[in-house]
Amino acid sequence: MLHDCTFFTRKEILQLHGRFHELAPHLVPLDYTNQPDIRLPLALIVSMPELKENPFRNRIVEVFSEDGQGNLSFNDFVDMFSALCETAPRELKTIYAFKIYDFNVDNFLCKEDLEKTLNRLTKGELTPEEVNLVCTKAMEEADLDGDSKLSFSDFENMISKAPDFLSTFHLRI
Amino acid sequence: MPRKSDVGAKIEDVGIEIDGDVSDSEDDTSRRRGNRRPTAGRGGARGRGKKPADEDEEDEEEEEAPRNRRGANKKKAAKSRDTDDESEDDTPKRRQGRAANKGAANKKKGGKAQDNDEDSEEEKGNKRNKKGATGKKGKEEETKDKKGDAKGKGKGKEKEDEKDKKKKKKKKKESSSDTDSNTNSEEESMSEGEMERLKEEVEEKKKVIAIMRNKPWRMKRRLVHLKECQEFVDKFEGALGKGKGRKFYAYKVMMTKKWIKFQRDFENFKTTCIPWERKIKEVESHFGSSVASYFIFLRWMYGMNMVLFGLTFGLVVIPEVLMGLPYGSIPRKTVPRAEQSTAQDYSVLMDFNGYCKYSVLFYGYYNNQRTIGLLKFRLPLSYLMVGVGTFGYSLMVVIRTMAKNADVGGGDGDDGEFTFAWKMFTSWDYLIGNAETADNKYASITTSFKESIVDEQENQKDENIHLRRFLRVLANFMIICCLGGSGYLIFFVVKRSQEFANRDDLSWYEKNELELIMSLLGLVCPPLFETIAELEEYHPRIALKWQLGRIFALFLGNLYTFLFALFDEVNNKLEEEVSIRNASIWAQKEYYANFTLYNNDTDTTPPPMDPSDVIRGPCWETAVGIEFVKLTVSDIQVTYLTILIGDFARAVIVRFLNYCWCWDLEATYPSYGEFDISGNVLGLVFNQGMIWMGAFYAPGLVGINVLRLLSSMYYQCWAVMATNVPHERVFKASKSNNFYMGLLLLILFLSLLPVVYTIMTLPPSFDCGPFSGKAKMFDVIMETIDLDLPAFLGTLMGYAANPGLIIPAVLLMWNDIYWIFQTFLTNQKLKNWDCKIIQPP
Numbered sequence A: 001m002l003h004d005c006t007f008f009t010r011k012e013i014l015q016l017h018g019r020f021h022e023l024a025p026h027l028v029p030l031d032y033t034n035q036p037d038i039r040l041p042l043a044l045i046v047s048m049p050e051l052k053e054n055p056f057r058n059r060i061v062e063v064f065s066e067d068g069q070g071n072l073s074f075n076d077f078v079d080m081f082s083a084l085c086e087t088a089p090r091e092l093k094t095i096y097a098f099k100i101y102d103f104n105v106d107n108f109l110c111k112e113d114l115e116k117t118l119n120r121l122t123k124g125e126l127t128p129e130e131v132n133l134v135c136t137k138a139m140e141e142a143d144l145d146g147d148s149k150l151s152f153s154d155f156e157n158m159i160s161k162a163p164d165f166l167s168t169f170h171l172r173i
Numbered sequence B: 001m002p003r004k005s006d007v008g009a010k011i012e013d014v015g016i017e018i019d020g021d022v023s024d025s026e027d028d029t030s031r032r033r034g035n036r037r038p039t040a041g042r043g044g045a046r047g048r049g050k051k052p053a054d055e056d057e058e059d060e061e062e063e064e065a066p067r068n069r070r071g072a073n074k075k076k077a078a079k080s081r082d083t084d085d086e087s088e089d090d091t092p093k094r095r096q097g098r099a100a101n102k103g104a105a106n107k108k109k110g111g112k113a114q115d116n117d118e119d120s121e122e123e124k125g126n127k128r129n130k131k132g133a134t135g136k137k138g139k140e141e142e143t144k145d146k147k148g149d150a151k152g153k154g155k156g157k158e159k160e161d162e163k164d165k166k167k168k169k170k171k172k173k174e175s176s177s178d179t180d181s182n183t184n185s186e187e188e189s190m191s192e193g194e195m196e197r198l199k200e201e202v203e204e205k206k207k208v209i210a211i212m213r214n215k216p217w218r219m220k221r222r223l224v225h226l227k228e229c230q231e232f233v234d235k236f237e238g239a240l241g242k243g244k245g246r247k248f249y250a251y252k253v254m255m256t257k258k259w260i261k262f263q264r265d266f267e268n269f270k271t272t273c274i275p276w277e278r279k280i281k282e283v284e285s286h287f288g289s290s291v292a293s294y295f296i297f298l299r300w301m302y303g304m305n306m307v308l309f310g311l312t313f314g315l316v317v318i319p320e321v322l323m324g325l326p327y328g329s330i331p332r333k334t335v336p337r338a339e340q341s342t343a344q345d346y347s348v349l350m351d352f353n354g355y356c357k358y359s360v361l362f363y364g365y366y367n368n369q370r371t372i373g374l375l376k377f378r379l380p381l382s383y384l385m386v387g388v389g390t391f392g393y394s395l396m397v398v399i400r401t402m403a404k405n406a407d408v409g410g411g412d413g414d415d416g417e418f419t420f421a422w423k424m425f426t427s428w429d430y431l432i433g434n435a436e437t438a439d440n441k442y443a444s445i446t447t448s449f450k451e452s453i454v455d456e457q458e459n460q461k462d463e464n465i466h467l468r469r470f471l472r473v474l475a476n477f478m479i480i481c482c483l484g485g486s487g488y489l490i491f492f493v494v495k496r497s498q499e500f501a502n503r504d505d506l507s508w509y510e511k512n513e514l515e516l517i518m519s520l521l522g523l524v525c526p527p528l529f530e531t532i533a534e535l536e537e538y539h540p541r542i543a544l545k546w547q548l549g550r551i552f553a554l555f556l557g558n559l560y561t562f563l564f565a566l567f568d569e570v571n572n573k574l575e576e577e578v579s580i581r582n583a584s585i586w587a588q589k590e591y592y593a594n595f596t597l598y599n600n601d602t603d604t605t606p607p608p609m610d611p612s613d614v615i616r617g618p619c620w621e622t623a624v625g626i627e628f629v630k631l632t633v634s635d636i637q638v639t640y641l642t643i644l645i646g647d648f649a650r651a652v653i654v655r656f657l658n659y660c661w662c663w664d665l666e667a668t669y670p671s672y673g674e675f676d677i678s679g680n681v682l683g684l685v686f687n688q689g690m691i692w693m694g695a696f697y698a699p700g701l702v703g704i705n706v707l708r709l710l711s712s713m714y715y716q717c718w719a720v721m722a723t724n725v726p727h728e729r730v731f732k733a734s735k736s737n738n739f740y741m742g743l744l745l746l747i748l749f750l751s752l753l754p755v756v757y758t759i760m761t762l763p764p765s766f767d768c769g770p771f772s773g774k775a776k777m778f779d780v781i782m783e784t785i786d787l788d789l790p791a792f793l794g795t796l797m798g799y800a801a802n803p804g805l806i807i808p809a810v811l812l813m814w815n816d817i818y819w820i821f822q823t824f825l826t827n828q829k830l831k832n833w834d835c836k837i838i839q840p841p
Helices: A012-022 A057-064 A072-082 A090-101 A111-122 A129-142 A152-160 B005-016 B029-055 B062-076 B087-110 B114-130 B138-156 B162-187 B191-215 B219-240 B245-273 B277-287 B288-322 B345-348 B378-408 B420-428 B436-456 B465-502 B513-536 B540-599 B620-660 B677-694 B702-722 B736-761 B779-787 B791-800 B803-832
Strands: none
Touching: A012 A072, A012 B138, A012 B245, A057 A072, A057 A090, A072 A090, A072 B219, A090 A152, A111 A129, A111 B420, A111 B436, A129 A152, A129 B029, A129 B436, A152 B420, B062 B114, B062 B378, B114 B436, B138 B277, B191 B219, B277 B436, B288 B378, B288 B677, B288 B702, B378 B677, B378 B736, B420 B436, B465 B540, B513 B540, B513 B620, B513 B677, B540 B620, B540 B677, B540 B736, B620 B677, B677 B702, B677 B736, B779 B791, B791 B803
16 A cells, blocks of 8 residues: 555645646546656656756656656655655655765766755855855765765765754645 | 345355355344354354464465455354355355445445545445345444445455455445344344353454554554454444443444544644645655754644743733733833933843833733732732643653653663664665765765764774873863853953943943853854863764753753842842832832922822832843843854854855866865854754743743744744755764653753742832732742632631641552552563563553
8 A cells, every 4th residue: 555655645646646647637537547758758747746847857856756756656756755754764865865866867966066056055056166066065074985975874874963854855735 | 225135145154154154144134143152152263263363374366365364254243264165255245245235335436535434324224224224223223334334445445356346345235234234133132151252252353453553464454353353343333232222332432433533624624734744754855864853853843832821821921911911000010200211212222121121021010919800810829830730731741751751762772772773774874865965975975984983993993991091180180270260250240230220321242241141152152062072082872962051051050140140139138128118118108298288188199100110120021031032032043143154154155256266165164164063952942941041030931932932843843945955964962862851851850840939938129019918929829728719618628738648648659659659660571571561550
């Protein structure tokens, strides 16, 4: 049962289905008994109000999609909201955060990934020297094994001490 | 499809399997089961070995999925495993698959609503039965089927292949036929070792089910694994009991499942009861998580106060109203004759005098009769117990919430340790859903990065440490002066209010002076502190902590000064009481003397004096209760007025005057207000402290507070959405949740002290309240022990109160606390190293 695989109660899962249906009423059936293979494209998902303003919305949807292109089935949709919900544990969120910020999907956060993150966060308002400074400092702070890119363990070590992580990395449906 | 052919197919499989081949055989016969048993252990072990290997796989492709499932089937059946050679199984499987399809089609009827579960499950169950399942299985199979169906439905939601669908149904059919054969083979004996291994496997599968949601797998994979684990557990749990014990074991298993289902339904129900979820979400998406945390805190307080209200009302107020004597029957319940003319005046009622004073709202109304009504309800005992229980419950709830939040805290990290990295990865608030807020957030993040860059560059510069230290000392000195000043002001005003109490011609201001001054102090001092703190030049996060600490000290000082002044008043009243008591006894005697004089008849007993004529004692408890109620009410009024004027009027002025004003009101001064989180939270916390202190003397206070919180929720939500703008600064106090809870806990203890002190040491008034006539309030407990409980309990408690017993008990408790604290520290350390955690006793 979906109940056991996610952090949602039954009411919330039904609510999610309603939202999924709203996104594409002509595509998504109300009745899931025939196990339809319906996937909604990236563009539809990121139009949801919860994701619309998020600078990382494309990455989030890509991470949770099976094909890596952002096409979500209902399964993936529920998975996405469940991993980002309030009751998901820190470890799970850390894993997904790492995947989201890893733009080139090479399992490392290299300098380019950091630069892309920073640019999205500041909408390009910082000068290139400032961007460089910030990324260098961030890399210095978190890189433990000195290979000038952040592996998952570096990232995890850094995030585990962050006081705001759990409260900001959280979506509410 | 008749079962025989199925069995026939199975037997064919058997031939293959006995040789130790692959397979997911679904169909067992007793012979096969017998053969399987010896290998079950090996299979079990290998199964376990296989599982972690599975977990390491990355996302599956289509051919992998069927393979997984077949692998899963193998584990489920606890057979020997070879991964090749599945083709032989396909034919029999497909045959059964087609058969199962019919049943499956009916099963799928339910659609997304799981309430159709029962219907289709019955039907499927029936179909299975028709297919020849033996009656022996009966209920057990039904429940297993139900579980299988429910899983199927859940999984069904995201089916991606027709082929997968068929295979899944086959699996289900397989599991049912497994159960068939299970029961058939129940006569067979299993060796103890096999049983044990099987039990372990079942336990493991259960564990996997429990942690399934924590794994970062794709949903499909999770569902697959979940299904196979659940089926395995279902199948073998039943088989583990044997012989006569079996039915009972199966019954136990079924009851456990029903209990789990009930718990789940209850959780579902509970979440539907949580109020204001939409409202808070709206606020969150506009203002971010820190502002929303205030409203979540408000909602939590509302919940706690509702429970306290229920307790107080249900156990104290309602019994007195229903079963106690009505208004006007005894002196304590009647307005004295002197005040009767003004008792209904609005101004008198607003002061909580007149009819308000002699009502269930206050302590003085309650009668000291030991038992009341038909049910012999012991009101004085209940009053005392509810008072103590209020604190006990609040303590429990606060500590439980703190413990839950403690995990989330994640350590306060040095401010310097990961600044840039944290800013980069944790500064964006994912809850933001509003374009304007998002823009603001981008701007604030950019500003914060720029600030950090500047800070970083400045760190190289030399600062003038001495100047900075001097400024900080100066600032602290000024603030301490402020605090002292406010404390003295309150003391002075309380003294004045005591003088006012003796006069009658008071203006509205003079009557409410005390409460006004206290609320105004709470309003004016915090911004003053902030201005002074500019001198200190701390990092914003540290500055916020200082600010909160200072506001806390301010409120605390005010509250305690108020309390001390109040105690002075109480002592005065106690002295007064002695003389009044004498006076009232004289008055009574005089009344009787007059009566006999005029009636010349010494036999009849004179009627009791009219209640409103009896001379009344000063009843200090009610006076204290009135003070607290007035304080709370004025606090509420000031808060609402502040929001109205400070936020709403300001917003209206800025919006409308902007058209005709010289400078841009919206961008520069005064602009729109920001929501003051810390101020509001502290206000809430202190309000709660006052409630806790006053609830013992004014049972109606809790009701007033519930109303206040309810209206506050709606009012503040409206105000924040209509008049406030999102914060410019990006930081917020770290671990703020637990910080506020910690404050609440501290206030709880501090409010407990005065109440306990009065219960233990001060004598209750002689003519009002449920404890009148006793030497100390807690005497009622002694009385109950003596009169109501059996004799031996009384002697037992007498022995238990012996110091010789109490001291070792206290030492033992200290030992326990120390041990728990040590394990807590060790656990923190271990958590950082990701090790297993020691369990406290």
